[in-house]
Amino acid sequence: MPKAVIILLSLLFLFPSCKKAGEANKKPVNTAYLKDTPLPVASGLPEDCTASVKEFYGANGSKTAWTNSACRKALLATIKDAESDGLDPKDYNQDSLEKFEALTSITKEECVQYDILLTESFTKLATHLFKGKLKPRGMYRDWALAPKTLNTNKLLAEGLESHDVGEVLGRCRPKHPIYAGLRKSLKYLDGLPDDSAIDKIEFKKPLKLNDSGAVVAAIKQRLDYWGDLPDEKAKDSLYDHATAKAVKKFQQRHGIYATGIVDSRTAEALNFTRDERKTQIVVNLERWRWFPYDFGKQAIIVNIPDYRLTIVENNKDTLDTYKVIVGKPDRRSPVLYSSINQLVINPTWTIPPTYLTKDLAPAAIKDTAHFSHLNIKIFRGKKEVRVAEWDSLKPDHYVYVQSPGSYNSLGRIKFNFRNGYYVYLHDTNHREYFKKNYRALSSGCVRVEDPFRLAEYVLHDDKDLNREKLDEMVAQGDTQYVGLKKTTPIHQLYWTAWMDRDGLQFRNDIYNLDKALYDKLRK
Template sequence: MQTLLRYVFLSLTLLIGMAEKVLANEVNDRIEEFTLDMSSGRLDMIGDIRFGATQFVARLYALREYEAIWLEGDHREDLLNELVDAERHGFRQEDFKVDRLAELYAVSRSGDAAALARFDIAATEVAARLLQHIYYGKVDPKLFDANWNFERAFAPGDPAKLVNQYLDVASLSALVDDIEILHPAYLRLQEALALYRAIAAQGGWHKVPEDSVLRPGEENPVIPVLKQRLRITGDFPGQLDGSRAYDDVLTEAVKGFQARHGLEADGVIGPRTFRALNRTVDERVDQLRASLERARWLFRDLDSDYVFVNIGGPETYFVQNGEMVWKTRSIVGQAYRQTPVFREDIQYIDFNPTWTVPVSIFQRDKLPLIRRDSNYLSRGNYTVLNSDGRPINPTSVNWNGSPNVSLRQEPGPKNALGQVKFMFPNAYSVYLHDTDNRSLFDRNERNLSSGCVRIENPFELADLLMKSDPDWSAAGREAILASGKTTRINLPEPVPVLLTYFTAWMDETGQVQFREDLYERDAKVISALNSTPEG
């Protein structure tokens, strides 16, 4: 009897194995048919999931001899886990049509070979979309800026072959781990996003009534609401009681909130502070998502040394050997004279620079001043140049007309560029430089220039850029400055400078920083991130 049972069991096992093999072969045949239809254009979507990586999908299945990928439990679980985990990067489930993929999987449970093949191919398309979003970002930055000139790092070799190797010897999760950006600023942004998403899950915060300006030392019925609002974001450490007093503890909390929102930290709550307080948690989440997307455009395969300007901050950093070693406050362009976003190489430094006034500034700013004040040019140490670039007497110019002249401000304490500028020739005539008015750095809101970037401690940056030159010294720099002569010093090696725009980030101390979007650039990025793919 036992022998008979063994025989029956073995026969059933063989029959089941043969049936599974037959079904697997049928699934493979359907996958091959569907991929041929994809490549020919006869099939452009499955289950409302439109193909965007047709060549990759077809190539991957060809490498695998059209064997299904995601019907195997471990791979399928990996994909599901990574799609859920994609929220860490600021993506949404809708980006990957997770609900449609789940429907296709439910249909495939019937065991129909065509349904199994359709699910598998759709899952491969979704996996390709996930990998592309993590590696490159969801949105092409050139959609917002036709002059975008940052290099985009491309994955080396054959992407399909790489993915196939990971699927064979490791997993999709291992591949995702290997291509994720590990830049500290990116990881801090992920931490900030998780924090604000947790706040959103708890219901966010209530709006603080804006009926009147709130000042330290006063009493106001709004104070309990204000305390609760600040407690939710970790800005207020005091007691949540019914007191209406704007006391010292609350004052310090408000100043801290103002500082991390780029506002004048005086404790007085007026229109700008109310605006920052009453931005919704969803708005803050979207700002962080926009910053993560921008980071994906920028933070892959960076040079070991570079200067990084955050126009939205505004601050300037120097990164050496991959570590931030220096930062300083900066002044950037006003909303109507925006500092552009681009990348170039700093090639040389000019000490005691002259300043040739750009035509737009000459016509819009300088000409009216000259017409009102006949001593303006001499007081500012300006030289007037004719159309050939030769100095001429200012009195020979009809300033009330449309003079075909230009202005050059000579070196000295009144020069708008200060005592040093860092040159990276570019189409915008923008550079980093010193200033003759250092008091402006004390403002929290520093969008004040005509487009160039003023930096607070320029000589520190000069010494860092020249550090590898054995002949460079602080004493030598001071001697150049004391000479009063314009002197050009070439860098030992060109150093990249990245002019970027971030309105949300987490700083090195763990403080989440937000700024108003003065250039009105966030909305377009957020809209693109929130757009639902066609398929």
């Protein structure tokens, strides 16, 4: 073969292979700067984009807004930290946002997609932090709280302008100290070791001072795990004074009378696992996001599972506390917000439908003397009906009113506030019930221990009324209505976990609301 042909063939094979080698070694162009460049977004907005997001970009000149890397990274960090609020970072596009931010080669179209996703994630997270991931009305029939509104576009514009997106999102969280304490509680529980190897307590009889055995050893392990018993005191199986002291501390933290004796309820509380307690923390964080953002200068707060009413001023100062009796599980006290606007001295009691159906009618059908025993009058319209004329087959055709007096179920005073559930605060003719540990005993209204002390607080701005005057009105025996010159806000709320100076606090979920809420949050 001629030498020239050989050279030509060699060149033909050489140049294509050189071209391929050059293409293989060619590096992608770094276009990360496009993330920091304002780009038009109008054509990139998806069809299902929310009106709020469209309005945001309209106000921003229809250009990308997240052109500062510090703002983007602050949002990513806050999304990651959403776990501390009991929220799931995946709900806010965590993985997709992190992949976008890591790209060094990115198109203009991808930058627009990234920017819109950042805005949507900010909006969703801000909304969830401010008023919850779920709507209480979608969970419960008896929750009536004032609606909370949030202008996320205004917040976003402020965060991007100040380059402090994290701080702006942080302001969306409830500002109550209890919410901050719950976040700390969640972090604390996450730091505890796995407790699945600790034996469950098999309760057979109450355990007390000087008892011993394997069950005592298990109790001491649990007390040690939760920090109520020092580690060096938990090595043996003797129920000594240190154990009794630790049991009292544990009982106080769980709303159980502090006897130092492990009864069935204490054993049940000891058997709760760390993960079960985490569930309680998570659902209570969500409930706090539903609750009012600010309780204001003064408020009366009833925590239903704690059987306690608290007077709070300046959103944090506790002035006074009262034991209360709340609704039974099948006659729940509703969660609500209202204002106390009237006192009733020597109130009558109009029998509510539930009490009529489940209690009064069945008892009266057996013996109509039940009406006179309770001093209850029967009415049809405005006309009183004699007991002998009462039709037991149609008990719901009448109105039943209990006359005032010491035997009246509402006691001597009633606190009225507008609500759609026909409930109120009141005194009781069974004050011995306040000695009970379990106090979910009413038909839905909240009974207050020492209600006249509470009345003095409600009336403290009224110079014409005091305790002496109230006592005079009670002694007269007639029903009297006292309109308040200044109303007092009242909040009936439901939380089963919090942290205070005595440590983690847990209460029984008396209405079995926690698990269903947790399951919904994790969907």
